[in-house]
Amino acid sequence: MTTTETDKLSLAQSILLEPAALDEGRVFAALGQVLGGDIDYADLYFQHSRHEGWVLEDGLVRDASYNLERGVGVRACSGEKSGFAYSDDIAAASLHDAVTAVRGIAGSGHSGTLPVARRVDYPVRYAGDDPIPGWDSARKVELLRDMDAYARSLDSHVREVTVSLSAVHDVVMMVASDGTLAADVRPLIRLNVSVIAERDGRRERGSSGGGGRVAYDWLLDADRARGFVREAVRQAMINLDARPAPAGTMPVVLGPGWPGVLLHEAVGHGLEGDFNRKGTSMFAGRMGEMVASELCTVVDDGTLADRRGSLSVDDEGVPSGVNTLIENGRLVGYMQDRMNARLMGVPPTGNGRRESYAHLPMPRMTNTYMLAGESDPDEILSTLDRGIYAVNFGGGQVDITSGRFVFSTSEAYLVEKGKIVCPVKGATLIGSGAEVMQNISMVGNDLALDSGIGVCGKDGQSVPVGVGQPTLRVDALTVGGTS
Amino acid sequence: MNQADIVQTAPEDGALEALKDRAALVLEEARRQGADACEVAISRNDGLSATVRLGDIETLEFHRDRGFSVTVWIGQRKGSASSSDDSAQSLRETVAAAMAIARHTGEDPSSGIADASLLASDLPDLDLCHPWPMSVAQAVDLAGRAEAAGRADARIINSEGATVSTGCSLRVYGNSNGFLAGYPGSFHSLSCVLVAGADGAMQRDYWYDGSRVPGRLMAPEDIGERAAARACARLGASRPRTGTVPVMFSPEVASGLLSHFVGAISGGALYRKSSFLLDSLGEPLFPAWCDIHEAPRMPSWNGSAPFDADGLATRDNQFVSAGVLKSYALGLYASRRLSAQPTGNGGGVRNLCISDSGESQQQLLEKMGNGVLVTEVMGQGVNMVTGDYSRGAAGYRVENGEITRPLEEFTIAGNLKDMFAGLQGAGTDVDTRGNVRCGSLLLAPMKVAGD
Numbered sequence: 001m002t003t004t005e006t007d008k009l010s011l012a013q014s015i016l017l018e019p020a021a022l023d024e025g026r027v028f029a030a031l032g033q034v035l036g037g038d039i040d041y042a043d044l045y046f047q048h049s050r051h052e053g054w055v056l057e058d059g060l061v062r063d064a065s066y067n068l069e070r071g072v073g074v075r076a077c078s079g080e081k082s083g084f085a086y087s088d089d090i091a092a093a094s095l096h097d098a099v100t101a102v103r104g105i106a107g108s109g110h111s112g113t114l115p116v117a118r119r120v121d122y123p124v125r126y127a128g129d130d131p132i133p134g135w136d137s138a139r140k141v142e143l144l145r146d147m148d149a150y151a152r153s154l155d156s157h158v159r160e161v162t163v164s165l166s167a168v169h170d171v172v173m174m175v176a177s178d179g180t181l182a183a184d185v186r187p188l189i190r191l192n193v194s195v196i197a198e199r200d201g202r203r204e205r206g207s208s209g210g211g212g213r214v215a216y217d218w219l220l221d222a223d224r225a226r227g228f229v230r231e232a233v234r235q236a237m238i239n240l241d242a243r244p245a246p247a248g249t250m251p252v253v254l255g256p257g258w259p260g261v262l263l264h265e266a267v268g269h270g271l272e273g274d275f276n277r278k279g280t281s282m283f284a285g286r287m288g289e290m291v292a293s294e295l296c297t298v299v300d301d302g303t304l305a306d307r308r309g310s311l312s313v314d315d316e317g318v319p320s321g322v323n324t325l326i327e328n329g330r331l332v333g334y335m336q337d338r339m340n341a342r343l344m345g346v347p348p349t350g351n352g353r354r355e356s357y358a359h360l361p362m363p364r365m366t367n368t369y370m371l372a373g374e375s376d377p378d379e380i381l382s383t384l385d386r387g388i389y390a391v392n393f394g395g396g397q398v399d400i401t402s403g404r405f406v407f408s409t410s411e412a413y414l415v416e417k418g419k420i421v422c423p424v425k426g427a428t429l430i431g432s433g434a435e436v437m438q439n440i441s442m443v444g445n446d447l448a449l450d451s452g453i454g455v456c457g458k459d460g461q462s463v464p465v466g467v468g469q470p471t472l473r474v475d476a477l478t479v480g481g482t483s
Numbered sequence: 484m485n486q487a488d489i490v491q492t493a494p495e496d497g498a499l500e501a502l503k504d505r506a507a508l509v510l511e512e513a514r515r516q517g518a519d520a521c522e523v524a525i526s527r528n529d530g531l532s533a534t535v536r537l538g539d540i541e542t543l544e545f546h547r548d549r550g551f552s553v554t555v556w557i558g559q560r561k562g563s564a565s566s567s568d569d570s571a572q573s574l575r576e577t578v579a580a581a582m583a584i585a586r587h588t589g590e591d592p593s594s595g596i597a598d599a600s601l602l603a604s605d606l607p608d609l610d611l612c613h614p615w616p617m618s619v620a621q622a623v624d625l626a627g628r629a630e631a632a633g634r635a636d637a638r639i640i641n642s643e644g645a646t647v648s649t650g651c652s653l654r655v656y657g658n659s660n661g662f663l664a665g666y667p668g669s670f671h672s673l674s675c676v677l678v679a680g681a682d683g684a685m686q687r688d689y690w691y692d693g694s695r696v697p698g699r700l701m702a703p704e705d706i707g708e709r710a711a712a713r714a715c716a717r718l719g720a721s722r723p724r725t726g727t728v729p730v731m732f733s734p735e736v737a738s739g740l741l742s743h744f745v746g747a748i749s750g751g752a753l754y755r756k757s758s759f760l761l762d763s764l765g766e767p768l769f770p771a772w773c774d775i776h777e778a779p780r781m782p783s784w785n786g787s788a789p790f791d792a793d794g795l796a797t798r799d800n801q802f803v804s805a806g807v808l809k810s811y812a813l814g815l816y817a818s819r820r821l822s823a824q825p826t827g828n829g830g831g832v833r834n835l836c837i838s839d840s841g842e843s844q845q846q847l848l849e850k851m852g853n854g855v856l857v858t859e860v861m862g863q864g865v866n867m868v869t870g871d872y873s874r875g876a877a878g879y880r881v882e883n884g885e886i887t888r889p890l891e892e893f894t895i896a897g898n899l900k901d902m903f904a905g906l907q908g909a910g911t912d913v914d915t916r917g918n919v920r921c922g923s924l925l926l927a928p929m930k931v932a933g934d
Contacts, residue, residue, distance in 0.1 A: 057755065060589035065563040066580040068573070080536075085545040088567040101545045104619050137587040160756050196757060196868060205757070205868045245873070247896065247932035248725040278536075279641055280678055282685065358548065395863045397875070401678055401687035402717075404892050406862035406875035428864035428894050430875040478722075480864065480873040480894025482930045 008128055008312075009119065012173040012183035016046040016070075020090045024117060027175050030092075032114040033099050034076045035177055038106035041077040041338070043176035045315065046090060047357040052132050053166040056144035064137075073357040074098040077339055078106035086358045118179035122319035125303055125312045126213035128185030130169040135216045140165055143219070147229050151195050154233045157240070159203070160196040165189075167216065174317035176338075182317035187213050188308065188464060190452065193228050197236035206236030207410075210451030212306045228451075235392065235411050238423045245388070245427035245481025246414065252429065252477040253384055253415070255391035256377070256448040260467035263298055264368050264456070265396040265405040266433040267291070271325050271333070272363040272458075273340035273351075275400050282403040282434065286331050292437030294329040295373050302350055302366030308452040309367035309466035316352035316361055323349045325368075326437075337363045355461040365456060369468030373443025377471040380442045382418035388479055389413045389420065390429070403433040428480040436474055444471030490545070490622075492529040492651045492669075493614030499653055499665050502527065505569055506657040506665075509553050512578045514659065518555035518585075520596050521578075522658035524792075525551040525569065525665075530650025533622035535630055540623050541644055555581045559590045593819035596658040596793070601815075601825065603664070603796035606789045610782040612667035615649045615697040622647045625703050629675045633707030638715045640680035643687070645707060648672045649697075662794040669695050670785070675707045679714035686717035693916045695783050713858075716879075720889035722933035723880065729854030729907075730895055730929045731847060731881070734914035736860050737924040743865055743872075743899055744775070745832050745919070748802060748810075750817020752867060759870030759900060760808070767806045768903050772840055775803035777812075779833035786918035792830030800826050802835075837921045840908040844923045847908050849884035851925055856881050857895060870899040893933035902926050 017023055027044060034042040051067040072095055073086040083105025087094035135143075144163045151161045170186040192209035208231035212218065219225040254262060267283070275281035283291060292298070302311045302320025311320040316338045325333050336344070337352030340363055353364035381389060389412065396407030408428045414421045449468035456465040506523045513521035530546035552565035555578065562584030564577045617625075630645035648671065655665030674691035690709035692701040701709075732740055744760075752758035760768070769775070779797035781787055791797055793815040802810050813821065814829030842850065861875035873896040879886045905927025912922040 060591060061587070062589060062591045062594065063561050063563060064584045064588055065565065066577075066584060067564065068566040068568065068577070068580075070568055081540055081542070083543045085547070087547065088549040089570070098545075102543075105540070105543050137584065141587050141589075162755065203756070203868050205866070245896075247894070247930045249932070249934060278643070280643055280685070280687065358546075360542065360544070397861045397863075399687060399861070401685045402891065404861070404875070404877070406864070406894075408862050408864040408873065425869075425871055426864060426866055426873060427896065428862050428873040428875050430861070430892055430894050432892060478892065478894060478932050480875070480896045480930075480932050482873070482896045482898075 008185045009183040011185055012171050015048050015171050016090060016173050020092065022092060026092065028114055028117060030095050030099055031175060031177055034074065034103060038078040039076045041177055043075050043174060043316065045073040045357050046173040047071060047170065049168060049170045049356070050132060051166065051168045053164065054140050054144060056148055056163040058160070059148055061141050061144055069356065071357040072098065074102050075360065076102040076105050080343060081105050082360060084360050115177050115179040117181045120180055120182035120313060120317050120319065122313045125310045125320065126187065126306045129187060129215055131167040131187045131189050131215045132169055143225060147193060147225060150226055151193065151229045151233055154230065155197065155237060157197040157199045157237065158195050158233060159198045162194045164192045172315065174315065176317055180317040182313050184311070184313050187215065189214060189216060189218065191219055191225060191228060193232040195232045195236050197240055199240050202240055204236050204239035206232045206234065206239060208232040208235065209453050212308050212452045213310060214306050238411060242423040242425045244483040245412065245424035246479055246483055247481040249476050249478045251384055251387035252474045252479065253381055253387065253389045254472045254474065256444065256446045256471050257468060258450040259390060259393055260369055260450065260469035261393050261396050261407050263370055263469060264365060264467050265398040265407055266436050267298060267326065268365050268368045269398050270400045270403065270433055271335060273334045273336040273344065274363050276334050277340045277344050281400045283331060289331055290329045291331045291434050292326050292329045293440045295443040296326055296329050296437060296440055297324065297371040298326040298368065299324050299371065300335055300351065300365055300368045304367050307367050307466050308454060308464045309365070311350065311366060314350045314352045315354045316348065318348045318350045318352060320350035320366060335363045335365065337361050353463050355463060359461050362458060364458065364463055365465050367449065367466035367468065369447065369449060370470065372445050372447035372470045375442045375444050377444045377446050380444055380471050380473050381415065383442065383473060384415040384418055386416050388424065389415045404430065405433055406430045424481065430478045430480065436477060439475040440472055441475050442473035446470045489616045489618050490531045491616050492531060492649055493616065494651055494653050494667050499667060502653050502655045503663055503665055506655050506663060509551065509574055509578060510657055510659055512575055513553065513555050516578055516582050518582060519558060520556040520659050521553065522596050523551060523553045525655045526652060528650055528652040530648065531622060532646060532648035533619060533626055534644045534646040535623055535626040536642055536644035538627060538631065543619060546650060553578055553581050555585050556595055557585045559592055559594055560585045560588045561591065561594050562588060593816060596660050597795060597815050599660045602660065602662045602794045603790040605796060606664055607780065609780060609787045609789055611695055611787060612651060612669045613696045614651050614669055615671050617649060625673065629673060629703035629707040631707065632704035633675055633677045633711035636711040636715060638679045638681060638718065639677050639711050641678035643676035643678065645675040656790065656794055658794055664790060666789060671697050671700060673700050673703055673706050675710040677710045677714045679718055681718045686714050688713035688717060693785065695785055717877070717889050717891065720877070720891035723855060723890050723893050723931055724934055725932045727928045728931050729851045730926045731851055731854065731856045732924045732926070733856060733858045734910065734912055734922050736857055737921050738914055738917050738919040739860065740924060741835060741837060741919045741921055744903065745812065745835060746867055748812050750811060750813040750821065750828065753811060754817050754820035757868050759868060763808050764811065766808050768808050769803055769806040770906050771806045773803060773806050773906060774801065774838040775835065776801045777832045777835050781834055784834050785916065786834040788833055791827050795825055795827045795829060797827045797833060833918060835919045837909050839911045839922055842908050842910055844910045844912045847910050847923050847925045848881055850908060851881055852884055854881050855890060855931055856886060872897050872899050872902065893931055895929050895931055897929040
């Protein structure tokens, strides 16, 4: 990687500040106007974000879009209180308006001392090159058409093919009252394929995709784009044979990779610092206790190169980290943003994230996964006397207070006496986080991460995330089938 | 800003005209850059939201969103672009970005703006904007009263806070066939999220109200008490036994069930052939007592709008009559793809209503006798291609028509077509907060999975 954090900071300043005739000194002066009175922390978040999306439907690229968002968010904190305002343009006057508004959180006071800039050093986790101009438009259209033709060539039962390609180039700068001055340049691409296959009057969908903080060329490396097409068609064909899923509580074997959405829901959200500071998570106050079987070690890792959920530095200027959440079953760490870390008296962990300048930061996951164990995956499957083997999922959801969570299969099989009997229709699995984690009785040696498709929603804010796990056996999960 | 100052979110005088002028500039710029046709949507939203937690202000957010999107056509090729920056320079650059895209997309014979004859000509004032000027201190007071009323219950051991939110918007749509119109709107809400505890277990629940008209909101104390009652009622929940039992959806989740119906009759799902209700016009989908229609022009209702996303007049549509599917919900593009007439549903349906079967929730419970009342559904287990439905749920055991104990951590599963056809009753307890207005829905037996 050639980009350094210094390059990123100077690029960010040229894109974010120079057009508005702002500079480092003026920005810190604006921040100084927020401080004073009871304000103990304040920050500014400048963002310039470009997005493009191309969609092929029914054999034709019928529409494509380009989006530009730019603005600045201003936050003032006083104890547990936050005041927040933002502006859709970056200019001295609108910055002043936002600064004036947020001071209301703690009443007025005299302006505080001007902080001294402190540049944050951090290793870069991805190249900052803008993916959008990396390919010309004709090439993007050609890729989509090629994937459409390829999907239809793979099986004559394929009826509908939808392919979408998107890229984001996000330039952000964080300036905080403790002197923090940091910037990041974040590319993110995503390719998605969805097909509908039809046979004997029955229609079923299959979908696949992936991406990361990379350039478009990544899609052609290792035949990835075509691999996604093969996977989508394979899933649709398998679902054409799916029978009703069973209903009731039974053992479930989860495949490696994306099924790690289990961890995201069962323990991930419940270990975010805000819920634990407030005591509303079922994991609150349980630091050091056994919250999973001793086979389980779960980490949140924002440092993985080029991954969708990775960050060189978080949205509060804190370098991302490898944070162990659960070690051999024991709860050892929460994920923190600055505010919750300060209030809990612990260091921030690089998990302060926000959807955009128009949203307040919160503790959020990056890439959350379980470390590999020692079991052979085939051996794990062979222990299933009667249960479900689930290898692919849609989304999930959790109630962090009671710990109940769900996730829904998109490719799963009924297994009897260790052998796959047949594919089963999509079913929602439900369990309680701590119980399910205690019920993990085997952990495979085949850790895999997902292909780069995760979107996590919290309080109406979406951020890209990653998940991963090895093959796991859960002794009891409730399967929401119909038979 | 001083806490005593009133925060004005109402659009200032002339703001709507100024936004229409901006839209006209975009249309002019597109013509100048060589577009054969163009449409533009511009919006702005201003708002204030205040959250009080454990009696003290927690967050105070000032919202100020600006944005526009433009679509251009070169022949039958289309390109779109949008930006949060509506400066003159950004308008030019955004149009140029859309033009650049339109040189690379495919010729789509169905694409394009509406003929002038189809565009809305009657644009009634639907009384959609009722600003609620308030000071930060007033917002904090309202939220604080909601939370305090809920926390008065000794079983409430924690809080995620109560939030007051108020905002006003302007929406403008214009196209190069001569349409240019807009309207102001408002939306206000009050919500409260509380945590009840007993025997080391915690249960969280919430309540909210939302309306365009501040005076129609529930009193803050009632919202807090309702949130507390719901959280406490969950304490001691157990899991149901796996089996096939009658299921009733309370209004707040029943509207979600009808939203799946809306999704399945929407043009986009139909021309993509990804709906389980393809080729279903004229089919009896619901019982004969059931009618479903939309009323998009009801004054001051939350979902109302005078024109749709294509500039076509919104209109009352009867989707289901005497149980039979009579109409799909089609925007302009979908109607062309399907060789049908548009129904004013560009951007979706507005104020969907289902006829009630004349029974209160209590009467429906008695009709059900023994079964499960579902008050929460979790996850995304709905397959719109097949109608297969499998979701996590929480609710109550119903025995002999009475709610007897809380249930949690179970799933309900079936197929939406069967669930619609087996509808046993729709309650008079209509939830008017959302875009889908319906009461409790009593369904035929479904598979419930628990212990």
